[in-house]
Structure formats: C-alpha cells, structure tokens
Amino acid sequence: MNPSYIDLASVEYIVSNTSITEAWKKVRSNKGAPGVDKISIVKFPKWGRPKWKLIKNQVKAGNYQPMPARRVEIPKESGGIRLLGIPCVLDRVLMQSIAQVLSDMFNPTFSLHSYGYMPGRSVRQAALQAQGFYQQGYTIK
Numbered sequence: 816m817n818p819s820y821i822d823l824a825s826v827e828y829i830v831s832n833t834s835i836t837e838a839w840k841k842v843r844s845n846k847g848a849p850g851v852d853k854i855s856i857v858k859f860p861k862w863g864r865p866k867w868k869l870i871k872n873q874v875k876a877g878n879y880q881p882m883p884a885r886r887v888e889i890p891k892e893s894g895g896i897r898l899l900g901i902p903c904v905l906d907r908v909l910m911q912s913i914a915q916v917l918s919d920m921f922n923p924t925f926s927l928h929s930y931g932y933m934p935g936r937s938v939r940q941a942a943l944q945a946q947g948f949y950q951q952g953y954t955i956k
Contacts, residue, residue, distance in 0.1 A: 825920070829912050830871045838911035842904065850903030851885045859904040874909065881906040 828834055842856070849855045854862050863870075873879035884900030891897050902910065918934070925933065930941035 825916055826875055829909075829916050830874050834912045834915060835908065837915060838908045841911050842907045845907075847904075847907070848887075848901050849885075850901050850906065851882055852903045852905075854904055856904055859908075863905060863908075870905065879909070881909070 846856060870879065882903045882905075884902050887899045887901060888896040889899050922933070928944065930936045930938070930944070
C-alpha cells in the first residue's frame with residue numbers, strides 16, 4: 816500500500832470482517848465502560864450485528880458520524896480532576912480497525928531506530944539504544 820493516501824481498498828479493508836474481528840478482539844480485551852449510548856462490551860455484539868451492514872455502508876460512503884464521547888471526571892492524586900472522554904464501543908472498534916490499517920501502512924516506512932508508539936518498543940529500549948550509540952562514540956553535531 817502507498818502510505819501517502821488512504822484509498823478505497825484501505826477503507827474496504829478497515830470495514831472487512833477480518834479487520835473488524837481483530838479490532839473487536841482488542842476492544843473486548845481492553846474492557847472499558849460504555850459511551851453515551853450506554854451499550855456495554857457485553858451487549859455490543861447483539862446490538863451491533865443487525866446494524867453492521869448499514870454502519871459498514873456509512874463508513875464506505877464517508878458519512879459515518881461517531882457518537883460524542885461520554886465525559887467522566889477522574890480525581891488526580893495531586894488534587895483536582897482530569898476529564899476523560901469515553902467513546903462508545905462501536906467507535907472504539909472502528910478506531911481500532913483504522914489504527915491497525917494505518918499501522919500496517921506506515922510502520923514499514925519508519926526507521927529501525929524509531930521507538931515512539933511502536934508495537935513492542937518501549938522508552939527503556941530507546942534509552943538503552945541511545946546509551947549504546949553514545950558508547951560507540953556517536954554524537955549530535
């Protein structure tokens with residue numbers, strides 16, 4: 816795939832049974848609270864299956880509208896609150912599917928030395944790599 820644009824084939828794959836099934840597995844494993852539609856992870860399959868053809872067609876046509884996120888206040892340890900937005904389960908599944916497709920498109924174009932938000936990579940690994948470069952005599956000019 817050419818990473819310079821999202822083509823119709825990419826959109827088709829985003830809503831394919833394969834991609835949506837993988838996205839659903841990830842969303843389900845993360846659990847999480849329902850969004851503004853109050854549809855939980857447990858209720859989602861029964862709710863979503865009869866609607867899937869319509870949703871898929873909306874995504875493919877470019878007129879799918881995500882639901883607003885449910886706002887929740889989370890207390891901070893240091894005092895005060897942090898606002899958290901909880902998308903509905905359907906939107907989380909679609910976002911996960913999109914993320915999977917974009918990851919497949921763009922990750923191969925990243926440097927082998929990229930660590931930010933890369934699957935299987937961590938801050939610790941990045942620090943160890945930087946330390947290794949330093950020990951080999953590499954510097955920034």
